[in-house]
Every structure is written in structure tokens, then in C-alpha cells.
Amino acid sequence: MEKIEHTTVTTNGIKMHVASLGSGPVILFLHGFPELWYTWRHQLVSLSSLGYRCVAPDLRGYGDTDAPASAASYTVLHIVGDLVGLLDALGVDKVFLVGHDWGAIIAWHFCQLRPDKVNALVNMSVSYRPRHPTVKPVDGMRALFGDDFYICRFQEPGEIEEDFAQIDTANLFKIILGSRNPRPPCIPKEIGFRGLPVPPLPSWLSEDDINYFASKFNHKGFTGALNYYRAWNLSWELTAPWSGVQIQVPVKFIVGDQDLTYHIPGVKEYIHNGGFKRDVPFLQEVVVMEGVAHFINQEKPEEISMHIHDFIKKF
Numbered sequence: 001m002e003k004i005e006h007t008t009v010t011t012n013g014i015k016m017h018v019a020s021l022g023s024g025p026v027i028l029f030l031h032g033f034p035e036l037w038y039t040w041r042h043q044l045v046s047l048s049s050l051g052y053r054c055v056a057p058d059l060r061g062y063g064d065t066d067a068p069a070s071a072a073s074y075t076v077l078h079i080v081g082d083l084v085g086l087l088d089a090l091g092v093d094k095v096f097l098v099g100h101d102w103g104a105i106i107a108w109h110f111c112q113l114r115p116d117k118v119n120a121l122v123n124m125s126v127s128y129r130p131r132h133p134t135v136k137p138v139d140g141m142r143a144l145f146g147d148d149f150y151i152c153r154f155q156e157p158g159e160i161e162e163d164f165a166q167i168d169t170a171n172l173f174k175i176i177l178g179s180r181n182p183r184p185p186c187i188p189k190e191i192g193f194r195g196l197p198v199p200p201l202p203s204w205l206s207e208d209d210i211n212y213f214a215s216k217f218n219h220k221g222f223t224g225a226l227n228y229y230r231a232w233n234l235s236w237e238l239t240a241p242w243s244g245v246q247i248q249v250p251v252k253f254i255v256g257d258q259d260l261t262y263h264i265p266g267v268k269e270y271i272h273n274g275g276f277k278r279d280v281p282f283l284q285e286v287v288v289m290e291g292v293a294h295f296i297n298q299e300k301p302e303e304i305s306m307h308i309h310d311f312i313k314k315f
Helices: 037-048 076-090 102-113 137-145 159-165 169-177 207-220 223-230 232-238 267-272 275-279 301-312
Strands: 005-011 014-021 026-030 053-057 095-100 118-124 251-256 283-289
Touching: 005 076, 014 037, 014 076, 026 037, 026 076, 026 102, 037 053, 037 095, 037 207, 037 301, 053 076, 076 102, 076 232, 095 102, 095 301, 102 118, 118 301, 137 232, 159 223, 169 207, 223 232, 251 301, 267 275, 275 283, 283 301
Parallel strands: 026 053, 026 095, 095 118, 118 251, 251 283
Antiparallel strands: 005 014, 014 053
């Protein structure tokens, strides 16, 4: 870990913090919510030792990267633009792409918008979903799960930040990272995150890990991270020109069977009954890991590093 280099790159009008390690073909790692470059700490160490240059930025709004104030500055076009600029700044033409959670959503869009930049993709947790022609994503989730669904709760600026502020940030990370409930998270306003029980720390997380996340979010706040959700409907509007565009890069997809994303109605059927392969024609492998929840790359770091390497070494 102490060998990891930390640099700041100027891209797309922001300053972006980047953690990197190793030399060789570049693997670009994209973290999810509410995480940081740090979610990939194990993969940076293990895959750099196998001859790769591992690059993990704090995405826009997170950690030591700039966080523009307006939610409208967090569309998928902004985030993919940041990453294309990052590759230009690093002098890198093509990468192996690895994403998880929101990082997976960004990775799907990256492959749609700039497949010329991607050798192959290993994506985790969030499968590809084609753009619905008439239903905006947040509206669809509200119709499916109601106003208490966490993504719906995240929409009103300042409201969930106030809820988060009433709980020790380290405990909040224990609640989020330690959750093993595969049901869609619905949290009524009157209970809030502040009212949820704090689970014991899982074996794959240390107090130091929790404190690293907490310290960065205590400094930065959560608004930048939440703005991805607040810009989701706007992203849907702006990506209309790419409706129906398939993912034209080689793909491996990994999900835990206890992951809440895997239990959203229709997702399993989409992944396993042909829809996924229709939209992602170069989908080569789908791995469902038993007994594993959402934060898969931290929970099963050795297995995930092995899965990534086994796939990308073919290209």
C-alpha cells in the first residue's frame, strides 16, 4: 500500500486525484457509492504485481477530487469526459476497464460512448440496462419501490445530507458497507439512516479502512457523491442519441448472489435469459459468487483480482 503513488491530474475543468501502482498495460478502476479509489486497494497491489499499471481515481465529487456544486455537473457525460481527459493526461490510448456499482454504470456508458478507448471490461454488481425510451430511471424506481427507496430519498438536495449528519460517519460506513440484506433498501424519513442498527464490522474490513472512508467524507461531505443520483434523470435525457447502441467490447460480469442489485425485479431474468447477451453481444462470462453481498471487490479481494486477471490476460 505504501508504494501507491498519489497524483493530481487536470481534466475536463476539474482537478482529479489519482492513485496508481505498477507499470505495463493500464487497468482503469472506477469506484461506486459511497466509496473512493481506496475500494480498489487490494486489486491495485495484486494486479500491479502481475505486470499491469493500475490506475484508480477518486471520481468527480469524491475524496480528493474536485466537487462542483451543481447536480447538473454530474451527468454520465461529465464523468466519462473526466475519464477520457484523464487518459489523455496520462498519455494512455486504451485501457482495461473495471467498474463496480456507480463505477459500473459509468463503465457501461464509457463503452457506449468511447469503445475505441477500451480493450475489455470487467464490470461488477450493476448489469447493463438499455435506456428505456419513455421512463426516466428515478421515476421507474419510484414506481417500483415507492418514495422510501434509497435512490428516491437521495433526490432532494440537503435532505439526506442532514440525515447523514446525525450519525457518526464511521458508523454510517459500517451500516452501508456491512449491509447483507438483499432486499431493496427502503428507509422511511422518520427512521432515516440515523435509526438503523450498526452491524458488527465484517472480517474483510478493518477499523482503519472504515476510518479512511469516514475521514475523507467528513472532509468532503456527501453532496458530490449524491449528485450522481440527482443527475440520473438528466443523464437519461442527454443520452437519448445513444438509445439502442450495444456495448461493443469484450465483457465479463461478476455479481454476488446476496447483492441487492441482483434482487431488483427482472434483473436475474435479464442477466440469464438472453437480454444481457442481446445488448452486450461480446459478453463472454457471467460469474455469480455465492454468499457474497454488494461490496464484492472488498469482500472477496483475491477472487476478484483473479477473475479480472483471468479475463484481461486474453487480450
